[in-house]
Amino acid sequence: MGGTTVLSRLSSRVVAGATAAVLVGGSTLLIAGPASADPLPVVGLGQASTVGAAAQVDVTLGDFLVYQQQSAYGVLHVEVGQQDASSNANVTLLDAGIPGLASLTAGSVSSAVFSSPDASGAASAVLDSSLDFLGLSVLGLANASAATICEVGQDGQATLDTSGLTVFGIPVDLDSLPQGYVASQPLGSAVQVGDDPSDVQDLSGIDLEVRIGQLEETGAEGAVSIALAVQIAIEGTLFEGTANEQAVPATVVANLVLAGASCLTPVPLSLSAITPTSGSTAGGETVTITGAGFTTGTTVDFGGVPATVVAIDPTGTSLTATAPAHAAGDVTVTVTSSAGVSASLLYTYVAPVVPVNPVNPVNPVTPASTGTTTLAATGADPVPTLGLGAGVLALGLGALLATAAVRRRRA
Incomplete structure (x- = not known):
């Protein structure tokens, strides 16, 4: 739900140069954070990838608070012929060490990816997650999951699901909010900002805004799915009404991704070379064909005569076959994928030469x-x-x- 414009619309609310962009191109997602921090992990590297859960925080208030942290779980990337999986329980993504200042936890984060010449797929899930930030209970979530599948000859498919979502303690149903969700709340008047419980600051002149979006994007090239993308910004006045009053411009201070998955559709069938390029009319020659998109179930024929496919490389870039017997001359070698896509090369059958033994008379x-x-x-x-x-x-x-x-x- 939401499409590629959801977070673009959300990010347009951020002013004074702060950015949060969702970039989708070739099934690639990148959520950019504050300029002083590294970007969050990318969904879209490799043929299949996941970001189970990722968080990035960079906040500075006056001369009393500077906090930066980022972490991620379930970040997987694989190429064709590979698979991977991870599962983590009782995960802590953010922990400022100060009660209520910044804490993001999850009961579990799991991810799995695979890629073959036939298809690529990815899935991730986050259970029982909660976020406290700058003295507020910002987010609660029972479940977030995302999955994608990309098969040869078909458009990519993406699914996502969220349940039990609350923002500032209020239940939110994203299924009924295709444009995303935005909510804000002022910070407290006595927010602990140091190790000592008495080290508190009045932040009530600052509003904290939460923007939440989801992403499902599919096409011939692949698919991407983000169950929950969260952006947090602050804006207001610090020490309002005092001699030390200072403005806090609209600034993105945190980005979160919960359950992200993407896949690329395997490369279509193509041929580049056949080795050797000729063989005996008797057949039996072992031939190697190189190219791309060779999948399980790929067949080969020489001039309409089926060949025996011996092996297909796991990367889908080469196969070996045994040439059948055929009359002498040039023939078309046709390779057909399991999806019914064909490509061809030329091969030459040569008749064997019969040797003539010369006479060597005794006398x-x-x-x-x-x-x-x-x-x-x-x-x-x-x-x-x-x-x-x-x-x-x-x-x-x-x-x-x-x-x-x-x-x-x-x-």
Whole structure:
């Protein structure tokens, strides 16, 4: 719910240069915090990613309070062929060490991600979370969960759920608030800002504003889901009515993400090369095809004749197959993914060469010119040439001996 504009609309309320932007591009989410702090973890790194729970605080009031802290749980990123999961119980994301100043806890934070050539997916959940900040009970939450799935050939899908949400102790149903939720409340007149319980300050001239949004964004490239994105800003006057009075401009002092997930749709099928590029018409050649988007169930055929797919690399960038027998000539090798997408390359079948063995006669043959028979050095009669001359050399030794035997019987 809410789409990409929810937090953009919320952030437009922040003045004096303070920012909180939700940037969604290629299923990438970044919530930027105060300029002096590092950004929150990114939802969108890798093929699948999660931010279970993340918090960032940077607040300065007068010369009596400077507090900065950030932490995150369930931050996972994986590429194709990988998977990961994490689960943490009794989590503390913020703890200023001073009662009521800054405390963010959760009963549990869990995340899981996976990515294969066929699909990528991510899910995260946060249970029993509460936030106290600058002396106020700001947020309570029973459950926040987000999930995404991105399959080849389909648009990404995103879901989210929240329950038991309260802001300043008031129940809030985000399902009925597609534009998000905004509420404010003045700070107390005796807020503890130091270790000593007596170290208190009157902050009643400052308002604390809470902005809450959700995000579900899907498309052909992927999906992103944020169950709860929270931004906290302060504005007002410090030491109002005294000689030390000073203005507190509108300033973002905290950003929270509870249950974020994103995935990218695996790369479509494409082919780049086939090795070797030729083989025997008898088949049996092991061929490697490189490219992208090779998934479980991918098939290969050579000129319409199915090949045996031996293995597909887990990254989906190469496969090996055994070429079938085929007539000589160029053929189209077609690779078809499990989603029915096809691509092709050329392969050449070559007929095997049949070797011709030359004749190596035991005894040299001398053409007869006088009709006189001469004994060879072995004591055997020479093989008559019958006037065949050099053509006899093309016969095998067995044929020559058989011919000689016939001639002898006739003589």
